[in-house]
Amino acid sequence: MKRTGILLLAVVAATATLSSATPAEAQGYVEQKDNDAIGVIERALAKVDKNPALFDGKAIPPGADLTKVGELATRLNSELDVARRHIDQLSAAGRARPNVAAMMTRWNDLATYARALVPVYNAAAAAASDAAARKATADAAAKDAGSKACAAFRKELLADPTELERLHRVTQISDGVITSWQTVEDGGKHKATLAKAAALCARPEFARIGTACSLGYGPPPEEPGWCAAAARADEVMKQAARNLASDFAQRMGPARTAENLADKDGWIDIEGPVTWADYFSGKKQRDLIMKQLAPVFAQAGLTTIDDLDVFKKLEAHYAALAVKVKELAPGWDLPGKACAGAGCAAAKKSAAAWYPKGKLRKVLQNQAAWTVVQNGLGIPTHRYKSGFVLIEVKGDPMCQLRSWTASEKHQGGGRYQAATGAQIGYVRWQPCR
Numbered sequence: 001m002k003r004t005g006i007l008l009l010a011v012v013a014a015t016a017t018l019s020s021a022t023p024a025e026a027q028g029y030v031e032q033k034d035n036d037a038i039g040v041i042e043r044a045l046a047k048v049d050k051n052p053a054l055f056d057g058k059a060i061p062p063g064a065d066l067t068k069v070g071e072l073a074t075r076l077n078s079e080l081d082v083a084r085r086h087i088d089q090l091s092a093a094g095r096a097r098p099n100v101a102a103m104m105t106r107w108n109d110l111a112t113y114a115r116a117l118v119p120v121y122n123a124a125a126a127a128a129s130d131a132a133a134r135k136a137t138a139d140a141a142a143k144d145a146g147s148k149a150c151a152a153f154r155k156e157l158l159a160d161p162t163e164l165e166r167l168h169r170v171t172q173i174s175d176g177v178i179t180s181w182q183t184v185e186d187g188g189k190h191k192a193t194l195a196k197a198a199a200l201c202a203r204p205e206f207a208r209i210g211t212a213c214s215l216g217y218g219p220p221p222e223e224p225g226w227c228a229a230a231a232r233a234d235e236v237m238k239q240a241a242r243n244l245a246s247d248f249a250q251r252m253g254p255a256r257t258a259e260n261l262a263d264k265d266g267w268i269d270i271e272g273p274v275t276w277a278d279y280f281s282g283k284k285q286r287d288l289i290m291k292q293l294a295p296v297f298a299q300a301g302l303t304t305i306d307d308l309d310v311f312k313k314l315e316a317h318y319a320a321l322a323v324k325v326k327e328l329a330p331g332w333d334l335p336g337k338a339c340a341g342a343g344c345a346a347a348k349k350s351a352a353a354w355y356p357k358g359k360l361r362k363v364l365q366n367q368a369a370w371t372v373v374q375n376g377l378g379i380p381t382h383r384y385k386s387g388f389v390l391i392e393v394k395g396d397p398m399c400q401l402r403s404w405t406a407s408e409k410h411q412g413g414g415r416y417q418a419a420t421g422a423q424i425g426y427v428r429w430q431p432c433r
Contacts, residue, residue, distance in 0.1 A: 034097075038090070055116075055121075059120060080111055087100075145212070149206065149213075153212075166189060167226050170194055173239050173240050174235075178246065180240040187300070197229070198230035198231065201226070261325065265332075265428070266430070267428050270427050272354075277395055289305065325429050326429075334364065334401070336366050339364050342406075344406075346420065346421050358392060359392040363387070363388075364388045364390075365386070366387050382407055382410055384407040388401055388404065399429070399430060399432040401428045402425060404423065406422040
């Protein structure tokens with residue numbers, strides 16, 4: 001009550017002041033109020049304008065952003081209302097001003113535009129809301145149906161849990177990842193998995209299984225990759241066999257390179273008889289891979305692997321190694337000394353057996369005496385002698401120097417079982433002497 005009293009007194013005081021003003025002062029006060037109102041009207045009208053891209057006066061153009069149309073309607077109504085209220089506050093003299101007439105014309109034009117816009121926008125907003133509700137309902141139904149279809153697809157395809165790992169592998173192979181399986185048995189399981197997936201992916205209810213499984217809005221679905229791999233099962237099987245061949249070739253590749261040959265004194269770790277042409281063409285590696293992996297290749301329908309990039313790389317590797325062998329060969333001496341006796345005879349016999357058409361140029365030994373090996377009790381177990389044989393092999397550009405080791409088992413009483421042959425070791429190509 002006390003505050004109300006103060007407000008009433010303030011109003012009375014103001015009225016009393018105005019009543020006591022002179023005519024000139026009263027006229028100045030009214031003019032100032034008109035100026036203030038006109039300023040508000042100008043600022044309000046400056047904040048709004050027509051936007052044909054959102055509303056052309058009759059309709060909302062196709063493709064217009066409905067949210068921005070709503071914002072335009074709200075802004076028009078708000079600013080035009082502010083302008084209208086201050087127009088109502090103008091005195092007769094204020095309304096008679098020329099600039100006010102122009103503002104009134106603009107206000108009427110914008111008010112007509114706004115009145116036309118509101119119902120059109122409301123109808124469009126209601127239609128959009130209805131469409132959104134219908135879409136939400138349809139999306140929910142599609143998600144439910146997709147979830148059920150995805151679950152049914154996975155349940156049938158992954159009845160055996162081990163199928164999942166095989167599906168991952170065939171998808172990787174289909175996508176170009178270098179992976180494979182190691183045996184025909186494992187390949188048969190992958191082939192069966194691909195056939196099972198292909199049959200399921202072809203069924204009408206699973207025709208869009210990737211879309212169905214993606215409706216869960218989780219990580220990207222795996223099913224499209226499975227179906228894509230299954231659709232090209234023959235190529236996946238072939239690629240897996242090629243990948244396995246590449247893996248074998250890399251694991252069986254030569255330990256010697258052109259860069260490290262000199263550090264190894266020219267020795268190349270080769271087992272068994274060999275010719276220059278066979279070794280430096282990589283034929284031995286190819287033949288060995290074909291022999292070991294023939295069942296896998298047959299299962300995949302592959303008849304050759306000669307076109308593999310890995311073999312092209314091996315060819316380049318062997319070509320560089322051959323050049324280095326020829327470069328270093330003149331610098332190698334003949335190690336060892338003249339050889340005679342049972343150990344040397346065994347080495348000569350084995351070398352002749354390995355290279356029946358070769359010419360044995362030299363048989364050398366590291367030392368004349370045998371090296372005796374004893375067990376922990378000091379009892380001899382065997383003795384051995386080692387050395388080198390220099391063999392001229394038909395077709396080779398130079399001789400092969402090969403290491404040998406002959407071993408004789410101890411029979412007791414200082415007697416040894418005579419060696420029937422020697423173990424032939426690594427090779428070094430060098431000039432015949």
